[in-house]
Amino acid sequence: MSAADPRASRARGVIALLEQNCTVCMLCVRECPDWCIEIDSHTVTLPADETHRRPRTEAVLDRFAIDFGLCMYCGICVEVCPFDALHWSPVAEYAATSSAGLVHERDRLSSWEPTVPAPPALDLHAAVDDPGPRRATGRS
């Protein structure tokens, strides 16, 4: 956003997805009052290695879609996400000419991630051991 942009950085324009942080826990899907989030996934079995003594299964995201035609911008999904995979972006120029165009799939949702503003600075007298809002860069 430019300096002349009148929108506050906290404005609720569109929801951005940080794919690496999503663990397919389904919390956002289940908490959404509008049923506007859809997730498809499958599980893969990872072999044992030096840090994991036994083979383990991990959910892999196949599809993550938000229907902004249904979304009412309550932000509950952003709040409940335990791994900070969802963020508000103030960008609002995503009008479409059909209702299908308002369904954003994972690539489109991920494309909003660079427009997410940095979290606000901590209060001057905030406890120093508080790490503040996390913007994890994902598992490597």
Next chain:
Amino acid sequence: MSTLASAVAAAVAGATMHEGFGPVTVDVPRERWRDGLAAAQTAGATFFDLLTAYDDAPAGLAVVVHLATPHLRDHLLVRTVVPDAIRELDTATGVYRGAAWHERETHEMFGIDFVGNARLDPLLLGADLGAAPLRKDFVLAARAARAWPGEKDPSDQGGRPRRRTVPPGVPTDWPEAGS
């Protein structure tokens, strides 16, 4: 305690007062709905703010009117319960003309007939809908036509899910998609 509410409660037989978080609510019997409103107007509540209803199942539908004195020195809620089997209530328009629009909305959303109000035409819904959407027994089409996306269990390997999850806020007796 509101003197306005006390005056109304004293003037209507069978009326009870509840303070709650305020304003004071005066519950009047359904048969004395009009008397209750007239008593409030006589007591000085000449400002009609709103009339609305809520589904107070299983007792019925509660109809509430918010009234105030001019300059907003005092205000009260007058409430009555319309049982499901009756769904009729005297109109408030004989006392407060401004109630006509509110009764029209309440008729449309809750299906209450206001006896004496001849203009209860629907405002938003088609006349052929034949249902009152704000009643609790009204099944939301959007919740019955589509499967809940949260039903999927990522850890489910094709077998029986460990625990059946149900969509929050959706009554369990509503039809499910595909049924």
